Amino acid sequence: TRGQLIVIEGLDAVGKTTTAILYAKNYGAKFIPWLQEPFRTAIRNVWRMQLNGLKISKNSEHLMFLGALRHLSDIIETEIMSGSDVVVDRYYHSTLAVHPPLARHFNETPVIISEDLIGVLKPDCCIQMRLNEQARLLRSKLDAGRTPSPVEILLQTQSDFFNQVRQNLLTQCERGMAIPLQVDGMSPLEVVTLVYAHVTSSRQNDHAGT
Secondary structure, three states, X not given: OOOOEEEEEOOOOOOHHHHHHHHHHHHOOEEEOOOOOOHHHHHHXXXXXXXXXXXXXXXXXXXXXXXXXXXXXXXXXXXXXOOOOEEXXXXXXXXXXXXXXXXXXXXXXXOOOOHHHHOOOOOOEEEEEEXXXXXXXXXXXXXXXXXXXXXXXXXXXXXXXXXXXXXXXXXXXXXXXXXXXXXXXXXXXXXXXXXXXXXXXXXXXXXXXX
């Protein structure tokens, strides 16, 4: 039996990784962080270069992100074909929202770059977590002991960039790419329970359609 791919999406500091890890623990899925080596180190180095004022061509950055997605998708496919459910704490939705070359495609086409075109698996269920801005900033401060990624620094320091990313994520929900889930005031366990309900509903809809 083929497993399911469950994606937890959203802005930084909304609790994606916490939710994904807890979901895996409670429901027997395998948690796979979205950015895998060797792309993890390479992409973070590119972000650091940009923060320090150095430049890399957008085409090179574009290909690096596509490579990272293909690599992650291959890892996921191995697990899913063995029958395991997989949950990830980001997927191509964030890449489309954050990465400028892909975001331009995202804004210009009614259908986002297809999974077939970039060679990645389509999620069985994508949940986009949302917090009101005050709660998100509070959570970000509580996570202050954790070293933020360069892209998180960009989101925190460049309001125009942040607003564009947020709008891109909202548009994805409007187009049916993700299910919005407002999580203000919820405990991690309550969030995970709701995620499971959405995953179960998606599974039932898939079975009804076959």
